[in-house]
Amino acid sequence: MHKYQNISSQVIKRLPRYYRFLGELLDRGFTRISSRELSTKMGLTASQIRQDLNCFGGFGQQGYGYAVKSLYNEIGHILGLDHSYSAILIGAGNLGKAVAVHMSFEKRGFKLIGIFDNDKQKIGTMIRDIPVTDLDDLELFCKENKADAAILCIPKEAAPEIVERLHDLGVRNYWNFSHFDISMYYDDIVVENVHLNDSLMILCYRISDTSEATGEE
Amino acid sequence: MHKYQNISSQVIKRLPRYYRFLGELLDRGFTRISSRELSTKMGLTASQIRQDLNCFGGFGQQGYGYAVKSLYNEIGHILGLDHSYSAILIGAGNLGKAVAVHMSFEKRGFKLIGIFDNDKQKIGTMIRDIPVTDLDDLELFCKENKADAAILCIPKEAAPEIVERLHDLGVRNYWNFSHFDISMYYDDIVVENVHLNDSLMILCYRISDTSEATGEE
DNA sequence: TAGATTGTTAATCGATTAACAATC
DNA sequence: TAGATTGTTAATCGATTAACAATC
Numbered sequence: 001m002h003k004y005q006n007i008s009s010q011v012i013k014r015l016p017r018y019y020r021f022l023g024e025l026l027d028r029g030f031t032r033i034s035s036r037e038l039s040t041k042m043g044l045t046a047s048q049i050r051q052d053l054n055c056f057g058g059f060g061q062q063g064y065g066y067a068v069k070s071l072y073n074e075i076g077h078i079l080g081l082d083h084s085y086s087a088i089l090i091g092a093g094n095l096g097k098a099v100a101v102h103m104s105f106e107k108r109g110f111k112l113i114g115i116f117d118n119d120k121q122k123i124g125t126m127i128r129d130i131p132v133t134d135l136d137d138l139e140l141f142c143k144e145n146k147a148d149a150a151i152l153c154i155p156k157e158a159a160p161e162i163v164e165r166l167h168d169l170g171v172r173n174y175w176n177f178s179h180f181d182i183s184m185y186y187d188d189i190v191v192e193n194v195h196l197n198d199s200l201m202i203l204c205y206r207i208s209d210t211s212e213a214t215g216e217e
Numbered sequence: 218m219h220k221y222q223n224i225s226s227q228v229i230k231r232l233p234r235y236y237r238f239l240g241e242l243l244d245r246g247f248t249r250i251s252s253r254e255l256s257t258k259m260g261l262t263a264s265q266i267r268q269d270l271n272c273f274g275g276f277g278q279q280g281y282g283y284a285v286k287s288l289y290n291e292i293g294h295i296l297g298l299d300h301s302y303s304a305i306l307i308g309a310g311n312l313g314k315a316v317a318v319h320m321s322f323e324k325r326g327f328k329l330i331g332i333f334d335n336d337k338q339k340i341g342t343m344i345r346d347i348p349v350t351d352l353d354d355l356e357l358f359c360k361e362n363k364a365d366a367a368i369l370c371i372p373k374e375a376a377p378e379i380v381e382r383l384h385d386l387g388v389r390n391y392w393n394f395s396h397f398d399i400s401m402y403y404d405d406i407v408v409e410n411v412h413l414n415d416s417l418m419i420l421c422y423r424i425s426d427t428s429e430a431t432g433e434e
Numbered sequence: 435t436a437g438a439t440t441g442t443t444a445a446t447c448g449a450t451t452a453a454c455a456a457t458c
Numbered sequence: 459t460a461g462a463t464t465g466t467t468a469a470t471c472g473a474t475t476a477a478c479a480a481t482c
Binding site: 004007013016017019020041042043079080093098104105109149172175179183184190192194195198199201203204205207209210 | 365
């Protein structure tokens with residue numbers, strides 16, 4: 001649908017946050033907002049907001065600012081949330097289950113169509129309204145149902161083999177919760193990583209770094 | 218303990234990944250590695266690796282490279298993983314439970330000491346070896362047990378009040394899975410966000426952006 | 435010693451901020 | 459029209475890359 005050229009990944013990472021803030025403004029009944037007001041609410045510069053938005057088009061109006069509702073919709077459209085990419089979840093452990101139950105896939109451009117695990121005990125149980133299927137039947141399933149994306153909630157050790165199978169099946173987009181560095185092995189894929197361990201370690205660093213100020217040297 | 222000045226957040230974000238790769242090399246029996254070799258393995262430039270490490274000290278040796286084990290330990294130390302910060306989890310829903318069960322807190326500088334929820338059904342149940350406690354008893358608990366950090370797995374709407382209570386109790390460090398922007402309201406705290414919705418939307422953008430190449434304009 | 439590779443300074447590149455003319 | 463605020467160009471700032479002298 002769209003196709004914006006050379007948008008830096010820093011801009012892209014800010015888009016969901018704009019979307020979130022605008023959604024909140026919308027809920028609170030705002031109809032217009034200037035880049036200046038938004039910048040103070042979000043802790044950014046007005047300049048950055050205008051630069052960011054102008055990567056995708058001129059959504060504002062001089063002397064007025066931005067119409068909250070239409071800007072919200074525009075950003076949703078830029079993000080591609082009006083898609084309905086089919087996604088399969090691999091790994092129905094604690095994390096996989098939480099992701100399946102917790103996320104509103106439909107609001108984010110996805111539809112969860114299958115859940116796989118190799119634990120015989122789990123196979124056949126339901127998560128939301130989706131049965132957990134034997135991982136052995138992955139190929140079978142993917143021949144009947146095209147999977148646009150795979151969500152990987154699997155241990156690092158299991159990842160290489162599973163990703164190879166998925167790649168062979170034509171899956172090119174991954175939401176990766178495992179600590180396997182997929183993108184190092186394939187160059188024709190899109191990967192968005194969620195590295196919880198990394199995130200926790202960064203918190204640890206920041207705590208260690210600030211607690212000094214208040215004490216022991 | 219440490220206290221490195223003016224380390225850019227981009228460098229900090231790369232540290233856990235260095236740590237991960239070095240750990241893997243260690244497992245595979247490597248004893249030394251040059252910035253050059255590491256750079257090809259990680260998809261970075263050798264220059265960047267050397268620059269990054271030299272923010273914290275000179276861990277290498279000219280003509281030799283880096284000793285894998287000692288560099289691994291150094292980075293662990295820089296990250297502060299040898300700490301044992303006490304953490305409490307707020308919210309024992311799907312996500313909170315998964316985080317509690319899934320993470321190896323001890324390896325990341327933390328120790329989970331309490332889990333709280335306001336759902337009467339959950340109170341008293343055990344997650345790992347920790348009982349779910351009534352959120353009403355948060356103040357009581359925190360007076361007897363110092364909480365260095367809080368993990369927020371709560372709905373956005375519940376967040377403002379809970380964070381206020383935590384802040385009153387002296388909790389200054391947050392691992393935030395909620396979509397409430399804590400850092401906008403307090404300036405004496407450390408927040409590490411995990412925004413799963415944002416991450417999923419970024420994946421959606423990237424898919425939308427690449428799938429054009431292969432089709433519909 | 436010769437070869438390799440670091441630590442570090444200098445050059446380049448990209449992203450953020452500032453400024454202002456265009457225009458609603 | 460006057461005031462406000464955008465879109466966009468120019469200036470600044472910071473991060474990455476290149477280069478090379480120091481040194482193991």
